[in-house]
Amino acid sequence: xxxxxxxxxxxxxxxxxxxxxxxxxxxxxxxxxxxxxxxxxxxxxxxxxxxxxxxxxxxxxxxxxxxxxxxxxxxxxxxxxxxxxxxxxxxxxxxxxxxxxxxxxxxxxxxxxxxxxxxxxxxxxxxxxxxxxxxxxxxxxxxxxxxxxxxxxxxxxxxxxxxxxxxxxxxxxxxxxxxxxxxxxxxxxxxxxxxxxxxxxxxxxxxxxxxxxxxxxxxxxxxxxxxxxxxxxxxxxxxxxxxxxxxxxxxxxxxxxxxxxxxxxxxxxxxxxxxxxxxxxxxxxxxxxxxxxxxxxxxxxxxxxxxxxxxxxxxxxxxxxxxxxxxxxxxxxxxxxxxxxxxxxxxxxxxxxxxxxxxxxxxxxxxxxxxxxxxxxxxxxxxxxxxxxxxxxxxxxxxxxxxxxxxxxxxxxxxxxxxxxxxxxxxxxxxxxxxxxxxxxxxxxxxxxxxxxxxxxxxxxxxxxxxxxxxxxxxxxxxxxxxxxxxxxxxxxxxxxxxxxxxxxxxxxxxxxxxxxxxxxxxxxxxxxxxxx
Numbered sequence: 001x002x003x004x005x006x007x008x009x010x011x012x013x014x015x016x017x018x019x020x021x022x023x024x025x026x027x028x029x030x031x032x033x034x035x036x037x038x039x040x041x042x043x044x045x046x047x048x049x050x051x052x053x054x055x056x057x058x059x060x061x062x063x064x065x066x067x068x069x070x071x072x073x074x075x076x077x078x079x080x081x082x083x084x085x086x087x088x089x090x091x092x093x094x095x096x097x098x099x100x101x102x103x104x105x106x107x108x109x110x111x112x113x114x115x116x117x118x119x120x121x122x123x124x125x126x127x128x129x130x131x132x133x134x135x136x137x138x139x140x141x142x143x144x145x146x147x148x149x150x151x152x153x154x155x156x157x158x159x160x161x162x163x164x165x166x167x168x169x170x171x172x173x174x175x176x177x178x179x180x181x182x183x184x185x186x187x188x189x190x191x192x193x194x195x196x197x198x199x200x201x202x203x204x205x206x207x208x209x210x211x212x213x214x215x216x217x218x219x220x221x222x223x224x225x226x227x228x229x230x231x232x233x234x235x236x237x238x239x240x241x242x243x244x245x246x247x248x249x250x251x252x253x254x255x256x257x258x259x260x261x262x263x264x265x266x267x268x269x270x271x272x273x274x275x276x277x278x279x280x281x282x283x284x285x286x287x288x289x290x291x292x293x294x295x296x297x298x299x300x301x302x303x304x305x306x307x308x309x310x311x312x313x314x315x316x317x318x319x320x321x322x323x324x325x326x327x328x329x330x331x332x333x334x335x336x337x338x339x340x341x342x343x344x345x346x347x348x349x350x351x352x353x354x355x356x357x358x359x360x361x362x363x364x365x366x367x368x369x370x371x372x373x374x375x376x377x378x379x380x381x382x383x384x385x386x387x388x389x390x391x392x393x394x395x396x397x398x399x400x401x402x403x404x405x406x407x408x409x410x411x412x413x414x415x416x417x418x419x420x421x422x423x424x425x426x427x428x429x430x431x432x433x434x435x436x437x438x439x440x441x442x443x444x445x446x447x448x449x450x451x452x453x454x455x456x457x458x459x460x461x462x463x464x465x466x467x468x469x470x471x472x473x474x475x476x477x478x479x480x481x482x483x484x485x486x487x488x489x490x491x492x493x494x495x496x497x498x499x500x501x502x503x504x505x506x507x508x509x510x511x512x513x514x515x516x517x518x519x520x521x522x523x524x525x526x527x528x529x530x531x532x533x
Contacts, residue, residue, distance in 0.1 A: 046437045047523040048477035053434055053510065054518055059482035061424040062360050062395030064104035065097060065404050066158070066225075069127050070111035071166070074401040079130035083137050086128075090144065094151050096405045100412065101420035103488070104154035106223050106284075106397060107144050110209060113164040113179050113195065117141035117217070121209050123174040133174035145218055152464050152488045154426060156221040156282065157213055161206045161264065163227055164193035178205055187240060190233035197229060197260045197311075198243040207268060214275050220514065221280040222272055226329060228261045228312045231304075257311035262322075269322045277431060278514055282325035284362045284397065285314040287332070287344055289351075299347040303339040318357045324429065326357055327397050331364035333373035334382055342386050349392035358394050358427060361387060365398040368409030377410035381418045394427045423485045425466060425516055432515030435459035443507050443527035446495060450505065450527055453493035457511040457519065464490045466510045466518065474506030476523045488512065499529040 067074045075093065076086040097105060109116040114125035114132060117140060123133035128140060141157070148155040164179045165172070168188040173180040179193065185202050187194050195202040210222055229238055240257075248256045269281045286306040290298035294305060297315070306312040317323050328348050332339040345361065352359040363383060367374045380398075387393040398404040407413055436459040443452045452467060466488045468480040487494060499505060505528075508521040 046520060047439055048437070048521055051477050051479055051520045053520045054480050054482050056428045057482050058391060059424060059485070060394065060427045060516075062104055062154075062358075062397070062426040063100075063102045063420070063424055064106055064154070064156070064360070064395070064397040065102055065365075065401045066397060066399045067093065067105055067107045067401045068111075068399070069108040069116065069125070070160075072127055076128065079126075079128065086136075087138075087143060091147055093401055093405060094147055094153060097153065097401070098151050100405070100416060101423055102153065103424060103426055104156060104220075104397070105148050105401075106156040106158050107148075108158045108160075109141055109144070109213065110159040111163070112160065112166065113177065115209075116144070117213070119209065119212065121178065121205065121212065123177050132172075133176065141213070141217055149218070149490060152490050154220040155218075156223040157217070157219045158223040158225065159206075159210060159213075160227050161224060162195045162197055162202070162229075164195055166192050168193055187238065189230050189236075189238055192230070194230055194238075196240050196243050197264070198240055198247055198257065200247075203260070203264050203267075206264060207271060210268060211271055211275055214272055214279055219279060221282055221324070222268070224283045226284060226286045226306070226310070226312070229257055229310045232309055254308070254311065258307070258313050261311055262313060262316065265317055266320070266322045269324075278429075280324035280429060282327060282358075283314070283317065283323050284327035284329055285312055286310065287328045287330045287362070288339060289313075289315045299339075300343050301339045302337075315351055318351050318355055321355060321357065323357055325360060326352065327360045327362045329362035329364075329399070330383075331362070331367065331399075333367075333379055334386070335373065341383055345383075345386050345390060345393065349390040352392050356430060358429070359392050360395040360397055361393060363396050363398045365403040365408060365411065366400060368403060368411040374409065377414040380411045381414045384415065384419045395424075422483065423487050425482075425485065425488060425512065425518070428517050429515040432513045432517040433461060434517040434519045435462035435511045435513050437519040438462075438465055438509045438511050438522045441507060441509050441522045441525040443505070443525040445527060445530035447530075448495045449497040449499050450507075450529055451493060451495050452507045452509070452525065454509045454522060456492050459511065459513075461513040462511040462519075463514040464488050464512045465492075466512060467494055467496075468508040468510075468521070469496065470506050470508075472504055472506065473526050474508075474524055478508070478521070478524065480508045480510065480521050501529055501531045504528045 069075055075090055077089055115122045116125055126132035128136045145155045164186055179186045185195055185199050187196050244253050272279055272281050288301050288303045288305055290305045290307045291301050292298040306314050318326055330341055330344050332341050334341045373379050404412055435457045438454045438457050440455040443450055467486045468484045469486050470484055506524045506526045508524045510521050511519040
């Protein structure tokens with residue numbers, strides 16, 4: 001459900017979004033803390049000092065989707081479109097995401113050793129304009145982040161650390177591309193070009209690229225997917241014999257390769273947090289670490305192993321705390337004989353237990369409609385039902401946006417019906433602190449429903465606000481029920497278009513910092529919706 005906040009784009013979309021029956025939000029753009037120059041600031045102490053904050057319950061969920069830009073999978077639809085058309089398409093995706101109840105987007109900003117922003121290290125991506133190095137005429141990443149935050153969606157900047165190009169013709173790279181200027185860093189393997197992870201200068205470049213974005217843009221997280229050493233092709237070994245001879249240091253080649261990847265992951269985690277402590281680092285690896293037949297700590301599966309085949313020791317990253325969240329790609333159905341979804345969900349839940357690493361699950365919306373279990377509309381919904389019995393699992397991320405938002409196979413409609421009827425706040429991340437509450441909540445009937453407004457929190461930590469609604473006249477000061485969450489917003493008001501004429505409602509508002517730590521509620525406001533709407 002869209003929430004009217006004065007944004008024209010949201011207003012145009014409201015009719016379509018209301019039809020979904022969802023309780024999510026679409027907000028007007030605001031500053032980092034959701035402040036407006038003309039917005040009043042709350043005065044004094046909390047209005048309900050004896051009422052506790054809601055806490056991080058099981059109703060907290062991260063709900064995200066990957067927006068893939070390589071080959072224009074999700075954006076842009078056509079490189080020949082104008083900048084304004086491309087912007088409109090992105091805004092539409094975000095509005096649809098909010099209508100579905102999403103609260104995060106994972107957007108690919110370095111798909112092939114290139115950039116969706118003006119980088120001092122790498123050329124503009126060919127996937128924006130069709131030509132690598134061509135300036136698209138606007139700061140794409142700045143636009144991406146601001147539009148996501150305007151809708152109170154977390155923005156996870158998604159980087160591919162080692163992939164250089166699809167295709168092996170190096171002459172097609174821009175002359176200023178580091179991969180072309182430093183050909184000794186690059187290996188042709190399979191149908192693509194790859195940086196060699198064993199070369200220290202390659203790790204240094206990846207680190208510089210990531211930290212440049214962390215420094216210049218207001219992102220919420222740095223995100224890697226499952227591409228480290230490339231997946232095996234035709235039984236051929238990755239051609240890094242010379243690099244191993246120079247840097248192997250007496251390790252076996254497999255252990256040396258894992259050490260190379262471990263080094264990048266560990267150092268990036270440290271440097272990201274040194275630069276901006278609130279920015280998280282997460283990875284969505286291949287869903288199987290090792291099979292139990294290879295390692296007693298592995299899963300009861302019979303599949304490719306990230307540890308052995310792409311040299312990604314994903315379990316170690318969790319146990320060592322080198323990632324803030326892990327999102328294994330569990331793209332198999334329940335009952336798959338080689339890699340059963342239920343088996344893997346339980347295995348990953350066991351791995352994060354006691355570590356402080358947040359576990360979310362990568363879901364295969366792209367598989368909807370395939371033969372077998374995916375043919376009907378229920379498979380993804382069944383996955384979330386499995387997750388509900390595993391408290392360590394804190395949400396889901398869907399690959400990819402076009403299939404999720406396009407309701408491929410009817411699976412999104414089923415998710416909406418079974419699991420996403422109400423909005424959700426992401427789990428609280430470590431290191432934050434609840435801001436001071438908002439104040440002076442007011443509610444009044446309008447032609448579009450009920451307008452709810454409040455004074456912004458006086459705390460600089462406040463980034464967004466959660467609005468809760470109960471039917472009837474509620475107590476002025478009362479705990480809020482997470483199941484009654486309507487929406488979150490970066491601003492000081494919403495219009496609730498879902499009210500029923502003549503029905504009385506009470507609204508409560510809490511304040512959130514950017515790591516989703518929540519204040520107690522302000523004094524509630526009671527209103528009766530207008531008749532004859």
